[in-house]
Amino acid sequence: MSIILEMRGITKEFPGVKALDDVTLSVAEGEIHALVGENGAGKSTLMKVLSGVYPDGSFDGEIVYDGQPRGFRSIRDSEDIGIIIIHQELALIPLLSVAENIFLGNERAAKGIIDWRETHDRAAELLARVGLDENPETILDDLGLGKQQLVEIAKALSKNVRLLILDEPTSSLNEDDSAKLLDLLMDFRDKGLTSILISHKLNEVSKVADTITVLRDGATVARMNCADGVDENDIVRNMVGRALEDRYPPKGDARPGDIAMEVRNWSVHHPLHPERRVVDDVSFHVRKGEVLGIAGLMGAGRTELAMSLFGRSYGRDISGYVAINGASADLSTVRRAINAGLAYATEDRKTYGLVLDDTIRRNVPMADLPAIARNGIVDRNREAEVASEYRKKLAIKSSSIEQATVNLSGGNQQKVVLSKWLFADPEILILDEPTRGIDVGAKYEIYTVIRDLAAQGKAIVVISSELPELLGVTDRLYVMNEGRFVGEMPTGEASQEKIMSMIVKSGEVA
Amino acid sequence: MTDTTTQTTGRGESPQKSGWQFLKGHLREYGILIALVVIMAFFQVATGGILLKPVNLTNLILQNSYIVIMAVGMLLVIVCGHIDLSVGSVLGFIGALAAVMIVNWEIPWLIAAILCLAAGAAIGAAQGFWVAYFRIPSFIVTLAGMLVFKGLTLWLLAGQSVGPFPPEFRLISSGFVPDIFGGENLNLLSLFAGVAVAALLLWLAIRTRARQVAAGAEAEPFAFFAGRNLLIFGALVYMSWLMADFRGLPNVFIVMALLIAIYSFLTSRTTFGRRIYAIGGNEKAASLSGINSQRLTFLTFANMGMLAALAGLVFAARLNTATPKAGVAFELDVIAAVFIGGASMSGGVGTVVGAVVGAFIMGVMNNGMSILGIGIDWQQVIKGLVLLAAVIFDVLNKQKG
Ligand SMILES: Nc1ncnc2c1ncn2[C@@H]1O[C@H](COP(=O)(O)OP(=O)(O)OP(=O)(O)O)[C@@H](O)[C@H]1O
Ligand SMILES: [Mg+2]
Numbered sequence: 042m043s044i045i046l047e048m049r050g051i052t053k054e055f056p057g058v059k060a061l062d063d064v065t066l067s068v069a070e071g072e073i074h075a076l077v078g079e080n081g082a083g084k085s086t087l088m089k090v091l092s093g094v095y096p097d098g099s100f101d102g103e104i105v106y107d108g109q110p111r112g113f114r115s116i117r118d119s120e121d122i123g124i125i126i127i128h129q130e131l132a133l134i135p136l137l138s139v140a141e142n143i144f145l146g147n148e149r150a151a152k153g154i155i156d157w158r159e160t161h162d163r164a165a166e167l168l169a170r171v172g173l174d175e176n177p178e179t180i181l182d183d184l185g186l187g188k189q190q191l192v193e194i195a196k197a198l199s200k201n202v203r204l205l206i207l208d209e210p211t212s213s214l215n216e217d218d219s220a221k222l223l224d225l226l227m228d229f230r231d232k233g234l235t236s237i238l239i240s241h242k243l244n245e246v247s248k249v250a251d252t253i254t255v256l257r258d259g260a261t262v263a264r265m266n267c268a269d270g271v272d273e274n275d276i277v278r279n280m281v282g283r284a285l286e287d288r289y290p291p292k293g294d295a296r297p298g299d300i301a302m303e304v305r306n307w308s309v310h311h312p313l314h315p316e317r318r319v320v321d322d323v324s325f326h327v328r329k330g331e332v333l334g335i336a337g338l339m340g341a342g343r344t345e346l347a348m349s350l351f352g353r354s355y356g357r358d359i360s361g362y363v364a365i366n367g368a369s370a371d372l373s374t375v376r377r378a379i380n381a382g383l384a385y386a387t388e389d390r391k392t393y394g395l396v397l398d399d400t401i402r403r404n405v406p407m408a409d410l411p412a413i414a415r416n417g418i419v420d421r422n423r424e425a426e427v428a429s430e431y432r433k434k435l436a437i438k439s440s441s442i443e444q445a446t447v448n449l450s451g452g453n454q455q456k457v458v459l460s461k462w463l464f465a466d467p468e469i470l471i472l473d474e475p476t477r478g479i480d481v482g483a484k485y486e487i488y489t490v491i492r493d494l495a496a497q498g499k500a501i502v503v504i505s506s507e508l509p510e511l512l513g514v515t516d517r518l519y520v521m522n523e524g525r526f527v528g529e530m531p532t533g534e535a536s537q538e539k540i541m542s543m544i545v546k547s548g549e550v551a
Numbered sequence: 552m553t554d555t556t557t558q559t560t561g562r563g564e565s566p567q568k569s570g571w572q573f574l575k576g577h578l579r580e581y582g583i584l585i586a587l588v589v590i591m592a593f594f595q596v597a598t599g600g601i602l603l604k605p606v607n608l609t610n611l612i613l614q615n616s617y618i619v620i621m622a623v624g625m626l627l628v629i630v631c632g633h634i635d636l637s638v639g640s641v642l643g644f645i646g647a648l649a650a651v652m653i654v655n656w657e658i659p660w661l662i663a664a665i666l667c668l669a670a671g672a673a674i675g676a677a678q679g680f681w682v683a684y685f686r687i688p689s690f691i692v693t694l695a696g697m698l699v700f701k702g703l704t705l706w707l708l709a710g711q712s713v714g715p716f717p718p719e720f721r722l723i724s725s726g727f728v729p730d731i732f733g734g735e736n737l738n739l740l741s742l743f744a745g746v747a748v749a750a751l752l753l754w755l756a757i758r759t760r761a762r763q764v765a766a767g768a769e770a771e772p773f774a775f776f777a778g779r780n781l782l783i784f785g786a787l788v789y790m791s792w793l794m795a796d797f798r799g800l801p802n803v804f805i806v807m808a809l810l811i812a813i814y815s816f817l818t819s820r821t822t823f824g825r826r827i828y829a830i831g832g833n834e835k836a837a838s839l840s841g842i843n844s845q846r847l848t849f850l851t852f853a854n855m856g857m858l859a860a861l862a863g864l865v866f867a868a869r870l871n872t873a874t875p876k877a878g879v880a881f882e883l884d885v886i887a888a889v890f891i892g893g894a895s896m897s898g899g900v901g902t903v904v905g906a907v908v909g910a911f912i913m914g915v916m917n918n919g920m921s922i923l924g925i926g927i928d929w930q931q932v933i934k935g936l937v938l939l940a941a942v943i944f945d946v947l948n949k950q951k952g
Pocket of ligand 2: 085450
């Protein structure tokens with residue numbers, strides 16, 4: 042197989058951080074090349090260098106593509122020769138149609154006038170190639186995340202892609218959608234397309250990758266050939282520099298205590314389509330010292346349930362009853378919910394979690410400013426102490442607590458969001474996809490934090506689309522589907538098959 | 552199966568940054584100060600030394616006081632992610648209201664002034680209500696406010712000028728703090744106050760730095776720290792000496808200095824300030840952190856209204872009459888000052904001191920160009936270009952980082 046891409050001696054510095062230090066990457070034509078590494082290892086940065094987001098001259102080293110040295114001044118330059126990147130955060134316009142999104146910036150037009158017929162036909166063709174059975178005129182917003190991801194790929198295909206780069210494409214997809222996407226990638230490989238895949242889900246990586254490059258602290262530490270199978274533990278060892286014994290901390294044998302929060306007959310309607318019930322008559326409880334899991338597919342209504350409980354931050358016509366510590370609780374505003382001991386760490390860190398332009402120091406104490414202030418005056422030393430403490434505790438990789446969160450890697454942003462809520466010290470903590478985009482080592486640390494909080498008698502609710510994670514870290518599980526709770530079981534009696542069959546069955550009844 | 556190609560050496564923390572790198576990182580903060588100094592130096596030379604003549608300096612401060620007062624409030628509004636286009640009209644309206652109350656109805660000026668401030672706050676609150684609780688874009692609400700209060704000013708004054716004000720009222724703008732030390736040719740109070748404030752600022756800066764160093768936090772290189780603070784110290788002492796040489800400290804100057812001190816503290820040190828920045832930076836995240844963004848947005852507008860009213864009183868007292876033309880296009884100077892001072896259009900960024908320096912950059916240019924006899928036409932062109940240049944500089948500076 043010939044080499045399609047060689048990156049040699051790539052070094053990229055940001056003020057105060059050397060994100061990449063003499064990195065090499067060599068990709069053979071027609072393979073799926075996985076790029077793995079801890080949060081902040083430099084994976085996204087390397088791909089931005091490759092795709093011209095960081096233009097030629099803003100880094101050192103050379104890129105040889107298709108046998109020729111290349112210097113890209115912009116994304117356009119790299120796209121012209123078939124290098125297409127799909128970023129960690131999707132770049133689609135929610136209110137445009139699928140077809141319009143696919144050809145955005147690359148419109149099917151003659152003399153500036155759009156040929157809608159061709160747009161439509163070509164879009165339909167591309168959708169068929171990615172196996173998405175939708176009308177090209179559907180508004181993007183009406184599709185689930187998994188399908189939106191496929192639209193991104195259709196968009197890449199429309200640009201005559203030769204090297205497709207996917208930065209954590211499955212981090213917000215459920216197992217089903219992920220599997221579909223990976224099948225598609227393998228299918229493309231058989232047709233000769235080369236791709237680079239960044240992922241923290243090592244089971245996926247070992248399943249589809251032909252070669253794996255491991256980055257650590259901005260340097261290439263290993264290149265693994267998967268022709269004759271690869272062991273996940275080997276990948277982990279290369280990523281973190283040591284073997285990782287267990288993926289989940291022990292659960293301990295403390296018994297959960299009294300009921301911390303009880304929710305009865307909770308219903309929530311869609312904010313824009315009031316006739317749609319997004320959460321439908323849900324009742325559940327969580328005990329002190331218990332880690333409760335809520336399983337379900339993307340779009341099951343779990344985030345909506347959590348956000349509507351947390352100060353009615355989502356939805357309209359909310360009805361139902363909530364008791365905290367046995368007494369009816371008023372959660373009608375976020376402030377009241379926090380005062381009642383509730384906290385909700387969002388799944389969408391950029392939109393709902395962080396003030397991106399602000400530093401780590403300012404983001405961490407945000408949910409409980411009075412704790413670092415006296416008489417309304419912020420004690421900046423205390424603030425710095427708090428931020429440093431959490432930076433260390435959760436191993437947030439950054440140049441200092443003064444780094445703006447916008448410049449942190451995705452996984453490290455997630456850790457800042459977690460820090461914020463840990464600092465607020467709630468009695469009941471709802472974590473929505475707490476490990477999305479987080480590397481294996483850091484996941485273990487977060488699970489440890491969760492178990493420790495439970496051991497201190499806090500009630501924890503974990504919403505996650507990764508079933509193994511729910512099985513590994515929770516004590517009890519609810520299964521949610523289409524707005525309703527369709528099952529409950531102690532985690533000890535649960536299995537992936539059991540949960541999936543519950544979801545499928547409830548779908549058939551409806 | 553696994554062939555390890557490169558060994559990590561670990562990246563570690565970055566070494567102590569060089570002064571040059573530091574300057575590049577903080578170009579904005581020094582840039583604005585340097586710009587003011589350069590512009591002042593330029594006009595000092597170009598006007599043959601008139602700019603910094605004691606009488607002209609005092610005048611410059613009086614002329615810009617109402618812009619500075621409003622810039623402080625506007626800074627909060629813009630940091631919060633909004634804009635207030637109505638301040639010029641509100642200034643005019645409150646001036647008219649004061650004139651009608653004091654001159655026509657003969658209400659004691661102190662009571663009238665308090666009523667005017669309350670009216671200003673109410674006007675701001677009324678606009679803020681729609682912005683905060685109904686999410687009507689502030690641009691539109693305050694554009695409407697601008698038209699409404701321009702109209703109401705005309706109506707209130709019936710198209711005429713109303714004046715003059717009683718002398719005590721005029722003291723707000725034209726009075727000077729009496730010299731309790733009884734200096735003969737030199738106003739000693741002004742000199743002492745200037746030196747005292749300069750020393751206080753220097754001491755605060757040294758203390759903050761000492762704490763930063765003790766806590767191991769990132770501090771600016773010593774040369775910059777020393778240079779910046781000595782410049783500020785020297786400038787304050789020199790200014791106070793200049794003012795002492797004329798008639799001492801204008802009353803408005805005291806008002807302005809207090810406002811700057813209070814609002815600087817409020818924005819940089821209090822939980823209230825933190826919350827405003829958080830709302831401007833990401834309203835959704837702030838709300839989900841339990842910050843009552845609606846109420847704070849509302850208060851920010853009420854505060855702006857009150858400061859616009861204060862500026863209205865100062866302006867009316869200075870002109871000694873209320874005219875229908877008062878305040879026309881002032882909002883543009885105020886907003887320009889805040890953006891020159893480094894605030895961001897999208898909210899979450901900006902400082903009170905920056906906005907004040909921005910206001911003085913505009914003020915010095917107005918004053919200097921008038922002395923040079925440059926017509927109002929070219930003055931506008933030049934001011935417009937300076938605003939554009941400042942913001943372009945800002946944006947480029949941010950992109951580079
Ligand atoms: N614009 C920037 N300014 C300063 N530092 C940056 C910038 N972009 C990235 N970094 C830093 O570079 C390092 C590498 O970041 P990168 O986003 O490449 O990590 P990653 O491997 O993709 O991590 P993740 O798995 O969490 O997405 C991080 O330490 C990050 O803080
Ligand atoms: Mg990344």
